[in-house]
Amino acid sequence: xxxxxxxxxxxxxxxxxxxxxxxxxxxxxxxxxxxxxxxxxxxxxxxxxxxxxxxxxxxxxxxxxxxxxxxxxxxxxxxxxxxxxxxxxxxxxxxxxxxxxxxxxxxxxxxxxxxxxxxxxxxxxxxxxxxxxxxxxxxxxxxxxxxxxxxxxxxxxxxxxxxxxxxxxxxxxxxxxxxxxxxxxxxxxxxx
Amino acid sequence: xxxxxxxxxxxxxxxxxxxxxxxxxxxxxxxxxxxxxxxxxxxxxxxxxxxxxxxxxxxxxxxxxxxxxxxxxxxxxxxxxxxxxxxxxxxxxxxxxxxxxxxxxxxxxxxxxxxxxxxxxxxxxxxxxxxxxxxxxxxxxxxxxxxxxxxxxxxxxxxxxxxxxxxxxxxxxxxxxxxxxxxxxxxxxxxxxxxxxxxxxxxxxxxxxxxxxxxxxxxxxxxxxxxxxxxxxxxxxxxxxxxxxxxxxxxxxxxxxxxxxxxxxxxxxxxxxxxxxxxxxxxxxxxxxxxxxxxxxxxxxxxxxxxxxxxxxxxxxxxxxxxxxxxxxxxxxxxxxxxxxxxxxxxxxxxxxxxxxxxxxxxxxxxxxxxxxxxxxxxxxxxxxxxxxxxxxxxxxxxxxxxxxxxxxxxxxxxxxxxxxxx
Numbered sequence: 001x002x003x004x005x006x007x008x009x010x011x012x013x014x015x016x017x018x019x020x021x022x023x024x025x026x027x028x029x030x031x032x033x034x035x036x037x038x039x040x041x042x043x044x045x046x047x048x049x050x051x052x053x054x055x056x057x058x059x060x061x062x063x064x065x066x067x068x069x070x071x072x073x074x075x076x077x078x079x080x081x082x083x084x085x086x087x088x089x090x091x092x093x094x095x096x097x098x099x100x101x102x103x104x105x106x107x108x109x110x111x112x113x114x115x116x117x118x119x120x121x122x123x124x125x126x127x128x129x130x131x132x133x134x135x136x137x138x139x140x141x142x143x144x145x146x147x148x149x150x151x152x153x154x155x156x157x158x159x160x161x162x163x164x165x166x167x168x169x170x171x172x173x174x175x176x177x178x179x180x181x182x183x184x185x186x187x188x189x190x191x192x
Numbered sequence: 193x194x195x196x197x198x199x200x201x202x203x204x205x206x207x208x209x210x211x212x213x214x215x216x217x218x219x220x221x222x223x224x225x226x227x228x229x230x231x232x233x234x235x236x237x238x239x240x241x242x243x244x245x246x247x248x249x250x251x252x253x254x255x256x257x258x259x260x261x262x263x264x265x266x267x268x269x270x271x272x273x274x275x276x277x278x279x280x281x282x283x284x285x286x287x288x289x290x291x292x293x294x295x296x297x298x299x300x301x302x303x304x305x306x307x308x309x310x311x312x313x314x315x316x317x318x319x320x321x322x323x324x325x326x327x328x329x330x331x332x333x334x335x336x337x338x339x340x341x342x343x344x345x346x347x348x349x350x351x352x353x354x355x356x357x358x359x360x361x362x363x364x365x366x367x368x369x370x371x372x373x374x375x376x377x378x379x380x381x382x383x384x385x386x387x388x389x390x391x392x393x394x395x396x397x398x399x400x401x402x403x404x405x406x407x408x409x410x411x412x413x414x415x416x417x418x419x420x421x422x423x424x425x426x427x428x429x430x431x432x433x434x435x436x437x438x439x440x441x442x443x444x445x446x447x448x449x450x451x452x453x454x455x456x457x458x459x460x461x462x463x464x465x466x467x468x469x470x471x472x473x474x475x476x477x478x479x480x481x482x483x484x485x486x487x488x489x490x491x492x493x494x495x496x497x498x499x500x501x502x503x504x505x506x507x508x509x510x511x512x513x514x515x516x517x518x519x520x521x522x523x524x525x526x527x528x529x530x531x532x533x534x535x536x537x538x539x540x541x542x543x544x545x546x547x548x549x550x551x552x553x554x555x556x557x558x559x560x561x562x563x564x565x566x567x568x569x570x571x572x573x574x575x576x577x578x579x580x581x582x583x584x585x586x587x588x589x590x591x592x593x594x595x596x597x598x599x600x601x602x603x604x605x606x607x608x609x610x611x612x613x614x615x
Contacts, residue, residue, distance in 0.1 A: 024546045025300055052429050055551065058562045058575035072562065072575075074549055078429060078445055085549065106432030109585040117264075132257035132614060141265060148269050 003028045003082035006049045013044060032088040035071070035097040041086065042073065042103045051075040051084060054100070057110040059118045063144035067091035069120050073100070090120060099125040117142035222250060227599065229258045235334055235603065236610030240587065244596060252591035254584055259614040267574040271540030272298045272374055275574075280368040282576065283612040285330050286555045287369045288359060289323035292316045293552030295372035296453060297561035300550045301543050304375060304510050305453070311506040312376050313455040314496040318389065319362075319371060320454075320552075321485040321492075325396070326355040327555035328436075328478045328607075335475070335604030336407060339416050344403055351399050354392050361385050374541060375516040376509030386493050386500040393486050393493075400482060408479070417471040421590045421602040424469060431586040434579050435557025436481060437606060440466040440474035447553040459491050471605035478607070515541050540569020549577075556580050556609060576615055580608035 007021045007028060018041070019031035032041055045051040055074035062068055073086040090097050099122040100107045111122045112131040119140035122128060130137060138153060139146055228239035237258035243251035263282070267275050279294040280287035295316075299305040308316075333348035356366040361382055363371040371378050407413045423433070428441035438445055446463045448456045464480035466473025498506035509516040517536055518529035545567040551560040557579025564573040583606055594602065 025303060025548050027548060029547070054432055055558070056549070056560055056562060056575065056577040058564075058573070060564050060573045072547075072564075074560075074562070074577075078443065081450055083549075085547075104432065105427075105430040105589070106582055106585060109581065113581075130257075132260040134257070141262060146265075148265060 003084055006045075006051075006077075006080075006082055006084065009049060010041070010045060013048075014041060017041070027083065027085060029085040029087060032086055035088040035090045038071070038073070038086070038088050039098040039100050039103060042075070042100045045075055045084065045086075046103055050077040050079055051082075053078050054104040054106050054110075055083075057100075057107060057114060059114045059120060059142075061118060061142065061144045062089075069095065069118065071097065071114070071120070095119060096121045096123055098123050101125055116140070119143065221245075225596070229255075232338070235608065238584070238603075238608070238610055238613075240591075240599070242591070242596065242599070247595050247597075249591050249594050249596060249599070252588050254587045256581075256584065256610070257614050259610045261615065263615040264574055264576060267571055269570070271569040272543065272571065273536075273540060276372065276374075277368065277370045280370055281611055282578065282615065283327070283554060283556055283559070283580070283609045284367070285609055286323035286327040287367065288319040288363075288371060289327070289552070289554045290559065291369060291372040292320045292454075293550070293554060293559045294561060295374055296552060297548065297550035297563060298374045298543070301546065301548045301563050301565055302374070302515060302541065303544070304512065304515065307510045307512075308376070308454070309507040309510070310455065310497045311380075311502070312508045314492045315362075315377055315381060315508065316372065317454050317456065317459070318489055318492045318496075320554075321488045322355050322358060322389075324485045324555045325482050326352050328482050329355075331555075331604070331607035332403070332475070332478060335601075335607070336413075338600040338604050339413065341406065341410075341413065344406055347399060347403055347406075351396055354395070358385070358389060358392060361388065373509070373516060375512060376507075380502055380508050381500075383501055386496070389489060390493050393489050396486060397483070400479070404479065408476070414472065417475060417601055417605065419468070420471045420598055421594060421605065422468060422470045423586065423590060427586070427589065428469065431589065432582045433557070433586065434582065435554065436474055436477045437557065437583050439464065440477045440605075441469035442466050442473075447551055447558060451551070453552070455492075458495070459488050461485075461488050471601055474605040474607075542568060543571075551577070554579060556607060556612065557583055559612070576612075578612040578615060580610070580613040581615075584608050584613055 004021065007030060010030070011018050017033050017037055019033070022029045032038055053076040055076050058072040060070040060072065062070055067089040069090040069092070071088050071090065075084045075086065088097070097120070099111060101111065102124065108127065109131060111125055112127070112129060114120050115122065115128055116130040116132050117140060129135065133141070139151055223244045225242045225244055226239065227242055229237040239255040239258065241253040241255060242249050263278055266278060276291060276294060279290040282290050296305060299308070329348040329352045333345035336344035359369050360366045362385060363369040363378060423441045425441050425443055428438050428443060433441070442465050444463055444465050449463055461484045464477050464484070466477055498504050513529060513532040518532050522529040523533045543565045545565055547562070547564045549560055549562045551558045558577065559579055560577030562575040562577065563571050566572045590602065591599065
């Protein structure tokens, strides 16, 4: 059974909630209109369509758009070998959607990472703490409005408290020039 | 004159029983033990907060992130080619395999993965398999050393040294190879490299046999690892394990077979799987994978188009000036190549908008890259699906009930790398 047939089954079950499948480079992507139903769609895909393996969950910050967050779920069926990508969008004010830890155990750490890096919360997650950054870190570093050079934090002795990990390298320009943030040519500021 | 005093030592069970009588308050009391982040058996900077009831672990909470460098953030701010050296530093025990995985992901986005010349595909397969042997050797050596078998460590590191020499010969670097380019490899194999690789294969199998005689039927080794930390099939799938850890639990899933890429469909090799899912099975799977990798290497040496010296001038890059840097003499003499060189270096290749996921069978498991492109030379978002990150997430599930001395064996059998886990 190909992934497209699986998608048709999913569509008959959920109707308009699921978009028409988009295909790019042989991969099938479905958009789920309402993020509140993501756990239900995932459970159905796992139990009835055999997508038993959650490969990964990613998040994208569509900065300047509304809704701002896109959540990307990569599903795979180990028995039939088909893969499926589910996408759903969440607005910035809400920044919350149901967890899929009830469907796959591996979602636990993936969701913790997304919370840590993007600040999106997962309702019903058993242990939603930061995972890569330390507890109490005030920012969400993978957001597009977080500068590449970092920001100073109020926790001296825990990690960098200076803003510029790029400072002091072999390519430092003359003293008295621009600071490390302005000197960094690839830095993305919120305005652009 | 020195005083001599007799000390009475009773057996440990009697002592424990007496201690329980003398100290009734400590019954059922839990102790929290902090393991790592700087601990020889955590192979990097993994910290685990263990809750103990006597010597039995009742709860384990891994604390990761000590090696977080923000690779995904960095990737958003540079061209696809510029990110290649960063992939060396993901799984720093198998940089050649990471290079291959990343290049294949970007090529999938560009839609040119089918156009790769056969010689390039064979070179990349050999790189990936050498990296697999190297990573498994280190994992095995460290695993055995943590359980007291230091000889194994010395043997495996002798063999790893030869792989480093091979990596140095092709890329100029022993460790941070950055050997692949988008659309090909940095340069063709140097003269005589295939003979060196063949020599390595010939010497490696006897060395591996010696390691087997030291471990596989060794009573101490088997007693320490057999039946320990059994991961059932259902748990392995539920927790998204990949690589030898998934196959150790008896699930026959290998991306080289199930979603073939490069020239793997033309090569013969077997996928070993475990039957129980304990630490011993994971060890056996890795041992057999190394033998299969040697098999793949030998087939590649036989089959590689152009042979050792590439007398027939087989290309190693896709013939597309908009992806691969043109030869330097053409840049100096031809207008079009000069423009290509200039655009590629300053802006990067023009990738189409869209999103792809590519999973590569790395030594530790499935290394995946999810690239979300909005066109142009930089990714809008790049998520790295690190196998070590996912494999470690099963620790809270399998640690409780084990003895504290088992932790080193379980961690060794999971075989993770923190550089990749923390990114």
